[in-house]
Amino acid sequence: MSVFKKVEDGCEDCSLSQSRRGFLRQSLLAAAAALITLGVNPAAALADSFEPIDGRRGHDQTVKYPIPAADGVQIDKDNQVILVRWQGAAYAFNLSCPHQNTALRWDDADHRFQCPKHHSKYRPDGVFIEGRATRGMDRLSIQREGNDLVVDVDKMFKQDASAAEWGAAVVSLTN
Numbered sequence: 615m616s617v618f619k620k621v622e623d624g625c626e627d628c629s630l631s632q633s634r635r636g637f638l639r640q641s642l643l644a645a646a647a648a649l650i651t652l653g654v655n656p657a658a659a660l661a662d663s664f665e666p667i668d669g670r671r672g673h674d675q676t677v678k679y680p681i682p683a684a685d686g687v688q689i690d691k692d693n694q695v696i697l698v699r700w701q702g703a704a705y706a707f708n709l710s711c712p713h714q715n716t717a718l719r720w721d722d723a724d725h726r727f728q729c730p731k732h733h734s735k736y737r738p739d740g741v742f743i744e745g746r747a748t749r750g751m752d753r754l755s756i757q758r759e760g761n762d763l764v765v766d767v768d769k770m771f772k773q774d775a776s777a778a779e780w781g782a783a784v785v786s787l788t789n
């Protein structure tokens with residue numbers, strides 16, 4: 615499996631020149647070769663990043679993901695989405711910490727999110743535990759479509775400003 619993302623054709627407003635693309639491609643190939651030399655599988659090194667089935671933030675306001683088969687966390691860095699399946703429910707969160715927008719990380723050992731900047735902690739359902747933040751993780755609108763989850767990245771709910779919408783931004787997977 616290739617670890618490199620396909621550069622989409624027809625990118626009319628793409629500002630990268632061909633020579634710069636070539637340079638970036640060579641750099642990525644060199645990095646992959648270095649990882650292989652060190653005995654690291656480049657695909658494994660990117661294991662916390664995954665791509666949606668369909669949609670892309672900035673081009674389409676919804677992105678679609680297959681329902682995760684088991685409890686866990688997947689991070690779609692391109693679309694700034696955290697997708698969670700946890701204890702019979704699915705959630706989508708904005709990747710940024712609600713305090714000062716640092717990318718959140720998942721601590722698999724403790725089953726919680728942690729901010730690397732000021733160390734706020736959150737439960738898998740986004741509920742705030744402790745730290746400098748003053749609300750839970752920002753949830754995105756999420757709907758079930760058959761075996762997929764459709765996330766509307768333009769509909770983000772802050773727990774303190776939109777408590778009802780925040781609470782409703784969940785898909786039950788128990789039925």
Ligand code: FES
Nearest residue numbers: 711713714729732
């Ligand atoms: S940016 Fe996350 S706690 Fe400050």
